[in-house]
Amino acid sequence: MNGGASSREQILERIQRATPGAAASAAALAEDYGALPRAYVRAGRLDADACVELMVHRLREYDAEVVECAAEELPGTIAAQLAASGRRSFVAPPGVPAEWLAAGFDWRIDHGLTAAEIEAAEGVVTAAFCGVADSGTIVLHHSASEGRRVLTLLPDWHLCILRASQVVETLPEYFGRAAGNQGSGDEKAGTRDLGTEGLGNCGHETGRLPRLVTWISGPSATADIEMTRIKGVHGPRFLHVIVVKDRKLGTQGPATQGLSVQ
Amino acid sequence: MAVSAAADRPILDPARARPFPEAALPVLRDPQLRKNVAHAIDVIQGKRARLVAEKADWQALRASASRIKDVALQNLGAYLEEFEARCTAAGGVVHWAADASEARRIILDVLRAEKATEVIKIKTMTSAEIELNPFLEAAGIRAHETDLAEIILQLGEGEPSHIVVPALHVNRSQVREIFARRMGIEDLPDDPEALTAAARRVLRAKFLSVPTAISGANFLIAETGSVVVVESEGNGRMCLTLPRTLITLAGIEKVLPRFRDLEVMLQVLARSATGERMNPYTSLWTGVTAGDGPERFHVVLLDNGRSGILARERERQTLRCIRCAACMNACPVYRQTGGHAYGSVYPGPIGAILTPQLQGLRHAQSLPYASSLCGACYEVCPVKINIPEVLIDLRAQVTDQERQRARRFFDPLYLGLRVAHLVFARAWLFHAAQCLGRVGLRPFTRKDGWIHALPGVGAKWTETRDLRGLPQQTFHAWWAERAKGAK
Numbered sequence: 107m108n109g110g111a112s113s114r115e116q117i118l119e120r121i122q123r124a125t126p127g128a129a130a131s132a133a134a135l136a137e138d139y140g141a142l143p144r145a146y147v148r149a150g151r152l153d154a155d156a157c158v159e160l161m162v163h164r165l166r167e168y169d170a171e172v173v174e175c176a177a178e179e180l181p182g183t184i185a186a187q188l189a190a191s192g193r194r195s196f197v198a199p200p201g202v203p204a205e206w207l208a209a210g211f212d213w214r215i216d217h218g219l220t221a222a223e224i225e226a227a228e229g230v231v232t233a234a235f236c237g238v239a240d241s242g243t244i245v246l247h248h249s250a251s252e253g254r255r256v257l258t259l260l261p262d263w264h265l266c267i268l269r270a271s272q273v274v275e276t277l278p279e280y281f282g283r284a285a286g287n288q289g290s291g292d293e294k295a296g297t298r299d300l301g302t303e304g305l306g307n308c309g310h311e312t313g314r315l316p317r318l319v320t321w322i323s324g325p326s327a328t329a330d331i332e333m334t335r336i337k338g339v340h341g342p343r344f345l346h347v348i349v350v351k352d353r354k355l356g357t358q359g360p361a362t363q364g365l366s367v368q
Numbered sequence: 369m370a371v372s373a374a375a376d377r378p379i380l381d382p383a384r385a386r387p388f389p390e391a392a393l394p395v396l397r398d399p400q401l402r403k404n405v406a407h408a409i410d411v412i413q414g415k416r417a418r419l420v421a422e423k424a425d426w427q428a429l430r431a432s433a434s435r436i437k438d439v440a441l442q443n444l445g446a447y448l449e450e451f452e453a454r455c456t457a458a459g460g461v462v463h464w465a466a467d468a469s470e471a472r473r474i475i476l477d478v479l480r481a482e483k484a485t486e487v488i489k490i491k492t493m494t495s496a497e498i499e500l501n502p503f504l505e506a507a508g509i510r511a512h513e514t515d516l517a518e519i520i521l522q523l524g525e526g527e528p529s530h531i532v533v534p535a536l537h538v539n540r541s542q543v544r545e546i547f548a549r550r551m552g553i554e555d556l557p558d559d560p561e562a563l564t565a566a567a568r569r570v571l572r573a574k575f576l577s578v579p580t581a582i583s584g585a586n587f588l589i590a591e592t593g594s595v596v597v598v599e600s601e602g603n604g605r606m607c608l609t610l611p612r613t614l615i616t617l618a619g620i621e622k623v624l625p626r627f628r629d630l631e632v633m634l635q636v637l638a639r640s641a642t643g644e645r646m647n648p649y650t651s652l653w654t655g656v657t658a659g660d661g662p663e664r665f666h667v668v669l670l671d672n673g674r675s676g677i678l679a680r681e682r683e684r685q686t687l688r689c690i691r692c693a694a695c696m697n698a699c700p701v702y703r704q705t706g707g708h709a710y711g712s713v714y715p716g717p718i719g720a721i722l723t724p725q726l727q728g729l730r731h732a733q734s735l736p737y738a739s740s741l742c743g744a745c746y747e748v749c750p751v752k753i754n755i756p757e758v759l760i761d762l763r764a765q766v767t768d769q770e771r772q773r774a775r776r777f778f779d780p781l782y783l784g785l786r787v788a789h790l791v792f793a794r795a796w797l798f799h800a801a802q803c804l805g806r807v808g809l810r811p812f813t814r815k816d817g818w819i820h821a822l823p824g825v826g827a828k829w830t831e832t833r834d835l836r837g838l839p840q841q842t843f844h845a846w847w848a849e850r851a852k853g854a855k
C-alpha cells in the first residue's frame with residue numbers, strides 16, 4: 107500500500123493524542139455507547155390499518171402508483187399492472203414465486219444477466235424487505251426475491267410487491283427488524299414475522315446485519331435546476347407498488363391517531 | 369449574464385483565495401446571481417421548516433445525533449480500527465491518507481493499476497477538498513462528474529457554491545446555454561425536465577461503459593465495515609453498482625459506531641438537507657459481494673487536518689458535521705454573498721469554521737469574521753454544532769496570531785485599541801476623554817442629536833451607520849448632582 111502503513115500509524119497516533127478521554131477498553135466503550143440518549147420516537151403509534159394507509163398515502167405523494175389487494179388476488183393484480191403499463195419485456199430476480207411471472211409477457215430471470223440485458227428490459231418486478239410508512243420508504247436487502255442492486259436500477263419501471271405485515275411506521279422500527287435477523291437466538295418472536303409464506307423469500311442471511319441495503323423513497327429525482335423537482339434522472343422513472351393485505355386488518359379498532367395529511 | 373464563468377472563475381483554494389470581504393464584492397454587485405441564490409434557499413428553507421415542524425421528536429433526534437457523533441469522535445481511533453477490520457474482512461481494501469497529496473497519490477495508484485483512462489464520479493465534497501479532478505486530468509485520466517449539478521459546473525467550468533445544491537447559483541437559461549454548447553444539442557428548450565433528460569441520455573452510456581468509479585461517503589459504520597451514500601438522482605447507485613472497481617474517499621470523521629445509528633442520522637439528514645422525509649435513494653454496502661456490484665473496493669480514509677481539529681476541545685464539535693447545508697441556507701450572510709466568496713469548497717457558516725481549521729489557520733483567516741453571530745446556523749444544525757462559539761474562538765486565535773506580527777504594533781486599529789485599553793482602565797482618564805469627546809464631536813453633531821459624517825478614520829463608521837452624539841451630561845455627573853439635590 108505504498109507506505110500506507112506508516113500513514114496509518116501516524117494518523118492513529120495523532121488521533122490517540124487528540125482524544126485523551128477515549129474509553130480504555132471495549133467494555134468501557136460499550137458502556138459509553140450504551141449511555142447515549144435515545145428519547146426520540148422508536149415505536150409507532152398507529153395501528154396496523156392506519157400504518158398501511160399512511161404508507162400508501164406517502165407513496166402516492168411521491169407519485170408512485172399504489173394498488174392494494176388480498177393475498178390470493180396477487181398474481182392477477184400483478185398481471186393487470188403489467189398489462190396496464192403497456193410494456194412487454196420484464197426482468198425478475200430468481201427468488202420470486204413462479205405465479206408472479208404472468209403469462210403473455212417476455213420474462214428474463216436474473217441468473218447473472220449482463221447490465222446491457224437488464225438495461226434492455228422495460229420493467230422489473232421484485233419483492234421488498236420492509237416498508238417504512240412515516241417516510242414512504244421501501245427497503246431492499248437484495249435477497250434472492252429482491253434482486254441484485256442493478257436489477258432495480260436500470261429498467262425504467264419498477265413494480266414492487268410489499269406485504270402489509272412488512273410495513274412499519276417509523277425508521278427505528280425498520281432497524282429493529284433488520285437487527286432481528288441477527289440470529290443470536292434471543293430475539294423476541296414477532297420481530298421475525300418476515301417469513302416467506304409463499305409470497306417470496308424476503309428473509310436474507312440470518313446471523314448478521316444486512317450486507318447490502320437500498321432505501322428507496324419515491325422515484326429518482328433532482329432539484330438541481332432552480333429547485334424544480336424532476337422525476338427520474340437515472341433510476342427508474344416509474345415506481346409501482348402492490349400492497350398485499352396478508353394479515354387480518356381492522357381487528358385492532360379504529361386508528362388511534364389520524365393521518366397528518368397535508 | 370456572465371455564463372462563461374471561466375474568465376473570472378472563482379478561486380476555491382483557501383491558500384490562493386482573496387479575503388472574504390473582497391471576494392464577496394462581485395456577487396453583491398450581481399443581481400442575477402443574488403436572485404438565483406435567494407430563490408433556491410427560500411425553496412429549501414420552506415420545505416425544511418415544514419418537515420421539521422411535523423416531527424414532534426426533532427429536538428430528541430438532534431440531541432441523539434450530536435451525542436452519537438461525540439462518542440464516535442471521542443473514540444475515533446477504536447472505531448476506525450474496527451471499521452478497517454470489518455471492511456477488510458468483507459473484501460475491501462482500506463488506505464490511510466495523512467493529507468491531500470497522499471490521498472491523490474493513492475487514488476491514482478489504484479486507477480493506474482486498473483489501467484483506467486476515465487472514471488465516473490458521484491458528487492463528493494471531499495474530492496473537491498483535495499482537488500482531485502485537476503490532478504487526475506493532469507495524469508491523463510478523465511473524471512466524469514455524474515451528479516446533475518456537478519455536470520453543470522464541470523461543463524460550464526464553474527465552481528460549487530453550496531454543498532448540497534452546488535449549482536444553485538446557475539439558473540435554467542444558463543444551464544441550457546451550457547448544455548447546448550458542450551453537448552452540441554442545438555434546439556434544447558430551457559425547461560428543467562428537458563435539460564435533465566439530456567443529461568440522462570449522455571450519462572447512461574458512461575455508466576454502462578466506464579469500469580472505475582469514485583465516490584464519497586456520508587457515513588462509515590464501524591460495527592459492520594459498511595459505507596453509506598445518500599443521494600437523490602440514482603447516479604450514485606449507478607456508480608456504486610455498475611463499475612468493476614470502486615474507490616471511496618472519506619474523511620476520518622465520517623465513522624458511526626453502529627448500523628443502528630443510521631435510524632437517527634438518516635432522519636435528520638434528509639430533512640435538514642433537502643426538506644424531504646427521506647431522500648430518494650440511500651445505499652449501504654459492505655466490502656464486495658459476489659455477483660452484486662464491484663469486484664474490487666478501496667476506501668481511502670483521509671485526515672488532512674482533521675486530527676488537529678479533534679485535539680481542540682471547543683473546536684472538536686466541528687467534526688460532527690454531516691454536511692447537510694442547513695446552516696448556509698439559514699445564514700443571512702450566505703444569502704447575500706452566495707458560496708464563492710468563502711474561497712473554499714465548504715462555504716457558509718460550516719465553511720467559516722471548517723476551512724480555516726483544515727488550513728491550520730494558515731489561510732482563510734477572514735472567514736471567522738464572515739458572520740453576524742446571529743446564531744441561526746446553530747439553531748438549525750441537526751448535530752447541534754455551536755458555530756458562533758467556534759467562530760468567536762477562532763477570531764481570538766486569529767487576533768492572537770496577528771498580534772504576534774511586529775507591524776501590527778503600528779496598525780491604527782491596534783493602536784486605537786491599546787489607547788482605549790489605557791483610557792478605560794483609569795477613571796480620571798476616562799472622564800477627561802469624555803469631556804474632550806463632547807467638545808471635539810460637537811461640530812459634527814447635527815440638530816437631531818446624531819452624527820452622520822466623521823472625517824478620517826471615523827468615516828469608516830459613519831459611511832455605513834450613524835453615530836449618536838455624546839449627551840450633554842454623563843451618567844456619573846447626573847448621579848452626583850442628584851445625590852447633592854437629595855441632601
Ligand code: SF4
Nearest residue numbers: 689690692693695749
Ligand atoms: S454544520 Fe450542521 S447545519 Fe451546517 S452542514 Fe454541518 S451538520 Fe449541517
